[in-house]
Amino acid sequence: MIPHEKMPVEIHNPEQMGFVTGHELIKTKDAIEQFIYSCSHSLRGPLKTIIGLVNLINDTNGNANADPQLLLNSIVKTVEKMEFLLDDLELSNSYQTMATQSIDIDHVINSIVNEYSSIVLKEGINVTVKVEQQVPFYGDTNRFNVVLSQLIANAFHFRDPKKDAMVIHIHVEVLPSICTIQIHDNGIGISDAIRPNIFNLFYRGSDKSVGTGSGLYIVKEVLNKMGGSIILKSIENKESTFRVSIPNLVA
Numbered sequence: 001m002i003p004h005e006k007m008p009v010e011i012h013n014p015e016q017m018g019f020v021t022g023h024e025l026i027k028t029k030d031a032i033e034q035f036i037y038s039c040s041h042s043l044r045g046p047l048k049t050i051i052g053l054v055n056l057i058n059d060t061n062g063n064a065n066a067d068p069q070l071l072l073n074s075i076v077k078t079v080e081k082m083e084f085l086l087d088d089l090e091l092s093n094s095y096q097t098m099a100t101q102s103i104d105i106d107h108v109i110n111s112i113v114n115e116y117s118s119i120v121l122k123e124g125i126n127v128t129v130k131v132e133q134q135v136p137f138y139g140d141t142n143r144f145n146v147v148l149s150q151l152i153a154n155a156f157h158f159r160d161p162k163k164d165a166m167v168i169h170i171h172v173e174v175l176p177s178i179c180t181i182q183i184h185d186n187g188i189g190i191s192d193a194i195r196p197n198i199f200n201l202f203y204r205g206s207d208k209s210v211g212t213g214s215g216l217y218i219v220k221e222v223l224n225k226m227g228g229s230i231i232l233k234s235i236e237n238k239e240s241t242f243r244v245s246i247p248n249l250v251a
Contacts, residue, residue, distance in 0.1 A: 178247055185239065187240060223244065
């Protein structure tokens with residue numbers, strides 16, 4: 001018998017066959033390299049701060065005005081900031097399991113806002129918090145905290161000192177099936193040109209942007225994991241409003 005010849009397989013579109021193209025590999029490699037650079041940059045600063053504080057502690061014998069306990073407290077706070085960054089990145093990972101607990105929304109919001117109490121007092125920012133809740137809200141506490149921390153931090157960071165009155169309004173409504181969160185500010189706003197990119201990883205759309213440019217990306221990924229969504233409405237130089245919806249996982 002004459003063996004049948006195998007006909008060559010023509011692949012016109014490698015993506016249709018499940019193959020990764022060279023272009024995709026390059027994009028992935030670039031993204032990973034940028035991610036590593038951004039993370040190392042974000043962590044290197046706090047590490048240098050810790051080294052400096054340790055050196056000060058070692059030198060307290062020659063400096064009577066240095067308080068070792070105060071320096072140690074500063075080290076602890078710096079380490080906590082590094083842990084928060086790593087926790088946020090970990091919680092945005094789709095492989096990290098979801099936890100469901102009853103969430104004390106008032107406590108979460110007050111804890112976050114209190115971190116900016118010195119700014120509120122110094123600059124006279126009008127911060128209002130309204131929580132309408134007739135039923136318990138169940139969800140992943142850590143992820144919920146990440147979402148609110150990032151959005152509230154943005155409202156403070158992108159405030160507009162040129163305004164006669166700076167305002168930040170936080171409104172939460174809990175229903176049996178869903179929790180909606182609205183965070184409004186009259187800060188610098190977001191232009192039409194950069195708005196489509198703000199949830200992209202590493203994107204920094206303003207001169208006032210700090211860090212790795214991963215904050216809103218993490219918010220989006222965490223909400224995807226929670227089955228939630230986020231909508232932005234903004235007018236440049238006038239205001240911004242983030243509206244978040246998260247399913248209530250009440251049993």
